[in-house]
Amino acid sequence: MTESLVDRNLPPVTEIGAAAMVAVAVGVIFNAAYLPKHAPTSVAVALLVVAAALELTNAFLLSRIQDFAWARFKQVAGWFLLAYAVIAGMIEYAFIYDDTRGTQLVILSLMLALFMLNVPVLAAFTVARYERV
């Protein structure tokens, strides 16, 4: 008989990642709602900072986990990153194709980068937490 990994106590990486994703989604919707005009920069920047802070918190929490299946984490994160880099590239192309310029393009691109980094972490963490080291 071996112990189940279901009850393993780990930091709330999924919840924090979901909160970061909410901040990114609200930021993108806020910007898109003003198109083709420019949305107020202060709100968009605030949401961007919140999302970035949450993702950094997740990185810190992940770095402190001991006895974790890092090989599996890296494997899943790598493939997800490849897939979401393609998706993010397509979205970035659409931003430029649709004449998004200046500050708005910078904010949307940074939000896109945060989104692209967040999804692989969430998927890799969910897989690796149920792997034995």
Add this chain to the structure above:
Amino acid sequence: MSAVAADAPVAQPFEIVPRKGLPIVALVLVGVVVAIARDARWGLVFCHVVGGGLWTGIDLFVGFVIGPILRSMSVPARIEFSKRFMPKMLLVLPTIVTMTLAAGFQLARQDGFLDTSNPRHAWVVVSFCVVGVMAVVALAYLSPANVAVLFELRKPQPDPRVVQKLMQRFVYTTGITGVMQVATLVIMTRLVS
């Protein structure tokens, strides 16, 4: 802490991502990019309507038909079902979601719905919000659980408690996206009427 039986049934190897489906995914995505780059009206409408219809149909069917059936099945039966069902979903859903959203955004742009002065602009913003909720649920909870359950099922002796927990997440999140899809139906029919 509970335990996993050492004499649990031995799992058979299977593909997490069905490689045979990848050329079809690539073909669909190239089609969407070509439709957008050419601003081809029929191509965009086709991608948006076909993709949206499939997305809504699959979400509602899985959330309200498959989900309740799955909950009533035994754990071994759920495992057998998941092994065949989840890899396909891993390819089908992201592809039709990308197809629907990319074409839909371009159509909204063509029709002027993105302009804040358009009387139907508010409906487009509401649809962004619904998509935002679905994206968070799908990318933070549903898709990771989908992949994790497939990795668990590939192990020589899958832990039924892990599978059950992840499948539970899958069933609840598809329920939420099902409700969001009903909202999408209301918004989209309102937008074009």
